Amino acid sequence: MVTVNPENADQPQQPGELSASQLARGFTLLGITTLLATIMINIPQTISPNFFRDEIGMDGALNGYLIAIRELPGFLLIFVSAILLRQGLARATAVALAVAGAGYLMFAGVNSFTGLIIPTLVASIGYHSWLQLQDALGLSLAKRGEEGSVLGHFRSVGFAGTIVALIFTLAVLLGVEWYFGTLQAHQGPFLRGLYVLTGICAFIGAIVISRFPVSANAKAAARVAPRITWRKEYG
Numbered sequence: 530m531v532t533v534n535p536e537n538a539d540q541p542q543q544p545g546e547l548s549a550s551q552l553a554r555g556f557t558l559l560g561i562t563t564l565l566a567t568i569m570i571n572i573p574q575t576i577s578p579n580f581f582r583d584e585i586g587m588d589g590a591l592n593g594y595l596i597a598i599r600e601l602p603g604f605l606l607i608f609v610s611a612i613l614l615r616q617g618l619a620r621a622t623a624v625a626l627a628v629a630g631a632g633y634l635m636f637a638g639v640n641s642f643t644g645l646i647i648p649t650l651v652a653s654i655g656y657h658s659w660l661q662l663q664d665a666l667g668l669s670l671a672k673r674g675e676e677g678s679v680l681g682h683f684r685s686v687g688f689a690g691t692i693v694a695l696i697f698t699l700a701v702l703l704g705v706e707w708y709f710g711t712l713q714a715h716q717g718p719f720l721r722g723l724y725v726l727t728g729i730c731a732f733i734g735a736i737v738i739s740r741f742p743v744s745a746n747a748k749a750a751a752r753v754a755p756r757i758t759w760r761k762e763y764g
Contacts, residue, residue, distance in 0.1 A: 547670075551742040555670045558741050559663075560686050565734035566626060566659055567690025568697075572727045573633060573652075575698045580636075580720045581645075583713050591642050598646055602654040606661060618669060619741035622662045626738065629655025630731030636724040655731070666741065698723065 581587040632652025671679040706712040
């Protein structure tokens with residue numbers, strides 16, 4: 530797990546900033562959330578080819594359409610982030626993960642291509658928002674000159690989450706094939722169960738990160754964050 534640099538642990542606390550104990554708690558909470566969020570992203574990416582092809586009956590063309598739908602929220606992310614960030618980084622991240630979790634849970638009950646559209650959009654909004662917010666949370670814990678090191682530590686945690694997701698998914702699918710003798714005919718309930726597990730990981734991550742310590746300075750910055758300007762008067 531990521532730890533606070535002991536060389537800076539005894540530095541005097543600046544007014545409005547986090548204490549050493551709050552920083553340590555922040556590192557732990559963000560590390561756990563990063564692990565869970567990376568699992569949340571990688572399990573669906575691993576099982577989606579089997580699920581889309583064998584359970585939904587999608588072909589290459591439909592898969593291309595779904596990818597386009599999935600990436601659409603990326604263009605709207607600036608508006609989503611502007612709304613979320615007025616709630617503060619921790620709350621914004623918790624909401625993003627909860628939204629992603631809801632989207633992935635919806636996948637478990639889908640049986641048609643059209644049924645995939647809403648879950649895809651919801652999950653995409655959530656995990657795209659997480660991808661933008663995770664570094665901001667890490668930087669909020671970093672002291673001057675340590676930004677790269679701190680973000681690198683959390684990248685390592687994320688890599689560990691990827692490995693966990695891949696190994697676990699592989700073990701489940703190999704277990705199904707070994708037990709039943711064929712994967713394609715029996716994988717459906719297990720794939721849907723993995724989507725449920727993905728949603729659970731996202732919800733746990735949302736609960737964990739909601740306890741992330743926020744400095745008085747950060748709270749003040751969130752309160753005065755500029756709103757989106759839809760029209761600007763000149764004259």
